[in-house]
Amino acid sequence: MKTNVGWVVLVGLCLTGALGACSAGDDDDTPEGDKFELRLTGRDSAGYEQVLLGVSRIEVMAQGKPLVFQLGKEARAMELTREDHAYLLGNFYLPKAAEEAEVIVHFDDVGAFKEAGSSGLINARSGAILFKSKRVELEKRKHAVIELHLKDSLFQARSARVLLPSTFIVH
Amino acid sequence: MNYKWWGVLLGGTLWSSGVRAHDFRADKQVNGAKQVVVNSYPTTLTFSFSAENIHPTLPSELLSAVDPLMSGCTFSPSPPQTVPVGGKLTYECPYLVVSREACLALGVLDTNPSTPDTDVSFTNVFSVGWDSGSSQSGVNVRCDPEPILPCDDTVYFSTSSSTDKGLPAGPSRLYIFDPGTATLMLQGESALPYNALAFNHRNGFLYAIASDGVSPASFIRVDANGSAEVIAPVVSGADSTVLWGAGAILEDGTYLAFEISSNHMVHIDSTTGATLSDRGVGTPETLRVRDVAVNPLTGIVYGFNSATQRITTIDPTTGFFTDYLLPSLIDGVPSVGNSMVSAIFTSAGQLYFYGSTDEDTAVANTFYLADLVTGALTKVATGPNTQFGDGATCAFSQPPEEQSAPTRGRGFFGSSEKALNECLSQGPIRMGGLGQVRTVNAALGVLWANPAVAVDGSPRSELERLEVQVARELVTATCNERFFGTPMPENLHTLAVFAAPHQLLLQDLLGQLTAFNDSGVRVAVPLRKGIFSLDPMWGLENAEEPKF
Incomplete structure (x- = not known):
């Protein structure tokens, strides 16, 4: 098991109170920088009646430093065959001087799917999504949206379907 | 105004398809598949990468093609490249895996926090970028010690x-x-x-x-x-x-x-x-x-x-x-x-x-x-x-003495009414400072609890996250012991009955419980246990959020 050093530093800071509350907070806790949303939506869900995944952790880095990420309540459980909805995973604040954000979305390790006549488990341990977004792109609509293409992301393995994300990042 | 629906409209953002402007699609395979198992060394894996222009009418310019783990792979012709409508840039990279140890070492460097584990030795992600977006695709590789056909109920x-x-x-x-x-x-x-x-x-x-x-x-x-x-x-x-x-x-x-x-x-x-x-x-x-x-x-x-x-x-x-x-x-x-x-x-x-x-x-x-x-x-x-x-x-x-003992992860017990009932029929699951699990619905609540966000939408603190993770693995380990008869290491019994949750203790306990629960996942579930279906939807529908 490996751990992102930046994340450990962030957690340590949170625990010692140096950054105050690291969760969604009031105005006093609003970090400096420009606020951007991170969203996730499903695509190519034909054949599935339901695909349920949750997020376990999100890391956002800029200029080599971890940023505060305010996790949204929708990150807990997402039904990704709803292609008309982009779930709000949360918000991050990009420092004014930062030109790029690096994002890692870790899914909770077990999910579920339902298709005609049966349901089954999703093994999402391998399912981290890693990408970089440029400030100029983020500023277009104040968000980055991950499109997870379900047809090309779930592969049968022994006892479960493995999540190997095939994604587009749009802004 | 129906206030219930007003709440739904406020709480959710309908996603407009008007911003779906992506031009390339990344695809990656290893030996022509998304998942491979290696069991002889040295061996050469062939990774193939492609970036397909999916814009319906215009050429697209590929600005980057990146595979951080395969740093030895060169993408030729290198970006930037203009790709015509319907065109595809394809790259191929042979990669020599000299030993199982070298394979597992890649798992420490990849983007997958759980590798190397029993299912996957390393995950490899290919990413392409253009002026307004990016696309990613990954593969899994598992490196086994040697080719073995298990003598169990496989x-x-x-x-x-x-x-x-x-x-x-x-x-x-x-x-x-x-x-x-x-x-x-x-x-x-x-x-x-x-x-x-x-x-x-x-x-x-x-x-x-x-x-x-x-x-x-x-x-x-x-x-x-x-x-x-x-x-x-x-x-x-x-x-x-x-x-x-x-x-x-x-x-x-x-x-x-x-x-x-x-x-x-x-x-x-x-x-x-x-x-x-x-x-x-x-x-x-x-x-x-x-x-x-x-x-x-x-x-x-x-x-x-x-x-x-x-x-x-x-x-x-x-x-x-x-x-x-x-x-x-x-x-x-x-x-x-x-x-x-x-x-x-x-x-x-x-x-x-x-x-x-x-x-x-x-x-x-x-x-x-x-x-x-x-x-x-x-x-x-x-x-x-x-x-x-x-x-x-x-x-x-x-x-x-030569038989391996089966174990399964939390998804198995969270999807099998038969297995979970049999587990809880042997009594409550005591989790020390985290309380007790007495009913099937409470056990499902623990097994399906999200470590990052509680059911009321509030983000969990780092300690709360650990509590959820430990509770999930502890219920799973107990059920592995009770349902399969696979004994938990004795020290885990002692560790699990702690008085007050403490971060360092929980972290240590989580590592040991996860290792135990992973130890027998490749051993077949004995057919006599009668597990012929798994229904996670049953588990999710009946889960009751735990209170720690």
Whole structure:
């Protein structure tokens, strides 16, 4: 098991109170920088009646430093065959001087799917999504949206379907 | 205004399709697949990468192609590249894996926080970028110590292709059948069309007969990768081109095969391929058995006689066969016109078949449990349609000290009402400072709890996250111990009964519990446990959020 050093530093800071509350907070806790949303939506869900995944952790880095990420309540459980909805995973604040954000979305390790006549488990341990977004792109609509293409992301393995994300990042 | 709907509109953002402006699609494969298993070293993996222009009308400019883990791979022609409508840039990179250790080392460097683990040694992600977006695609690689066919209740299954005349043809494919999900997982393939598959507990290899109805049949050995090696021609009084379909390994490691058009039963030395005996058993009108299996408790050979629709027993020494008194009932209804292409015995003495149904006697897709007293069959799972299929398992178990103990992850117990009920029937699960789990719904609440966000939408603190993770793994570990009888390390019992949750203690406990719960995930769930379906939707619907 490996751990992102930046994340450990962030957690340590949170625990010692140096950054105050690291969760969604009031105005006093609003970090400096420009606020951007991170969203996730499903695509190519034909054949599935339901695909349920949750997020376990999100890391956002800029200029080599971890940023505060305010996790949204929708990150807990997402039904990704709803292609008309982009779930709000949360918000991050990009420092004014930062030109790029690096994002890692870790899914909770077990999910579920339902298709005609049966349901089954999703093994999402391998399912981290890693990408970089440029400030100029983020500023277009104040968000980055991950499109997870379900047809090309779930592969049968022994006892479960493995999540190997095939994604587009749009802004 | 309906306030309920007003709340929904405020709480959710409908996603507009107007901003779906992506121009490239990334795809990545390894050895032509999304997941591969390596079990011999050194080996060369071939990673292929592609960036396809999916813009409907315009050329697109690829600005970056990145694979951080495969830093030795060069992308030529290198970006930026203009790709025409419908065009695709394809890259290929051979990668030498010199040892299993080198493979596992890649798992420490990749983007997957859980690797290397029992399922995946490393995950490799390819990313392409253009002026307004990016696309990613990944593959999984697992590096095993050596090719092994487990001697447990793993169900091996083989199929063959077909010629236009309906005769078996290569390739034959070796699968593992998972009764819990009723799926076949490909292990590998061979150019030889084989059937009559049997597991030899003496050396851990599969044996079979390759016959295509044209050339003389051969006795072969099949390894964990599905590769076949010819041992010797099959010498029998039957025509040399008959199609051998039924095979079993006896307790002494010798091989017994039966053929349904000539009704020859041949007994073969599995080491040399020499014929030990060859005799006629019944006639096509009285005995048509498409696969046979040996009851490890009695040494008697069993099969399903499609000529009489009865289970039949064959004495392997004399060749004398005896049908059950009455035709088999399938779920209470008389069997009509059925064939069972696969017969397997577990070491516990349970007989299973894979074969057709009264509804469609031409398709073999159903897994049955046989009642050895009455001869009745019970459908336990519906799987894929198969062609020239045959099954095998390790009927003669290894000594207890050589047996591996099964475990499963939290998803298994969160999806199996039977397993979770049996676990909790042994009493509450005590979690020290985290409380107790007394009911199935409470256990489901723990097993399906999200570590990052509580059910009320509030983000969890780092301590709360650890509490959720530890509780999930502790319920899972307890159920692994209770349901499978796989003992938890003694110190985990002591550690788990802590008075007050403390971060360092929880972190340590989480690591040990996860290691225990992962320790036996590759060992088959014993068929006698009767887990023939998993329904996570049942678990999610009944989960009650825990209070720690």
